[in-house]
Amino acid sequence: MEIAPCRTEDLGVLEDVMPSSSVDGSHAARFARQEAGESTYLIPWLNGRPVGHAEVRWTGCAAPEVRAVHSGCPEINGLLVWPERLRSRGVGSGLVRAAEELARARGVEVMGLGVGIDNPRAAALYARLGYRSTVAYVDRWAYVDQTGVRHERADVCTFLVKELPGPVAEPSP
Ligand SMILES: CC(C)(COP(=O)(O)OP(=O)(O)OC[C@H]1O[C@@H](n2cnc3c(N)ncnc32)[C@H](O)[C@@H]1OP(=O)(O)O)[C@@H](O)C(=O)NCCC(=O)NCCS
Known part of the structure; x- marks a missing residue:
């Protein structure tokens, strides 16, 4: 599997394989935010086909309840692995890790993400990856x-946060 930022030429196949009716979560909207420097829209590829997505929003979670306590914390938004038969094979974890590596490369030492209170399986995955619950909020979308x-x-959600390890120190001479 390869994970790479979305390119203009990927938008057509993304819409064919994973059509989205969400206003802010459409592939075009996510790509436009990437073009504006607000996010990185990561796409995992398997055998030449996109099998999911995750948008790293450098501007953070949109919910005011979260912004009040986590200003400056980026958010992994829109994490999806598709089709369902490809879940539980590490693709989702790979996307989270790729987002964390991007953050570390930017010198950002924290990552956040939201999970619905009705999604205990995803919450269990995030806990395994080191994310801890912080604040409850309402995710408003259309x-x-x-x-x-x-x-x-x-949707009633919980925001989870993980402290990322800083850069590895150079050994002193
Ligand atoms: C959540 C999700 C992105 C995880 O991706 P993934 O590729 O299945 O994740 P991994 O293979 O790295 O890890 C799998 C673990 O994720 C958790 N998980 C969460 N939702 C799951 C689902 N619908 N199916 C399978 N596993 C799921 C399980 O704890 C699973 O552990 P297991 O393999 O021991 O059963 C994926 O399952 C998915 O797209 N779910 C539907 C959309 C969603 O809920 N997105 C998260 C919004 S916060």
């Missing part, structure tokens, strides 16, 4: 259905 009608959603 999607547009096939008839063009916009729907607002509000």
Whole structure:
């Protein structure tokens, strides 16, 4: 498996393989934030096909409850492995690790992510990867259905944070 930032030419195949009706979470919206320098949209590839995604939002979580206590903490948003038969093979963990490595390369020593209170399997994975619960918040998002009608959603979530190890110190001469 390879993990690489999304490119312009990937948008078509992403939409074919993993269509998204989310307003802020569409592939185009995530790519536009990457182009603006606000995020890095990571895509895992297996045998030439995209098998998921994760957007590292350098601007942090949008929820005010989280921003109040974690300003400056980037967020892994939109973590997905698709199709389902490819889950539990390490792709999701690989995406989280890739996001953490990007952060360390930027000198950022903390990473955050949100998980729905109704998603205990994902929460168990994040706990195994070293993430600890911090603050409860409401994730407000919207999607547009096939008839063009916009729907607002509000999911109760927990924000998790992990301290990342700093750069390895050079041995003194
Ligand atoms: C959560 C998710 C990204 C993890 O990716 P993954 O490639 O399955 O993760 P890994 O293989 O690295 O680790 C698997 C572990 O993730 C957890 N997990 C979370 N949701 C899971 C799911 N729907 N199916 C399988 N494992 C899941 C399990 O604890 C699992 O452990 P196990 O293999 O011992 O059963 C993936 O399962 C997924 O896309 N789920 C649906 C979308 C989602 O819930 N995203 C997270 C939003 S916070």
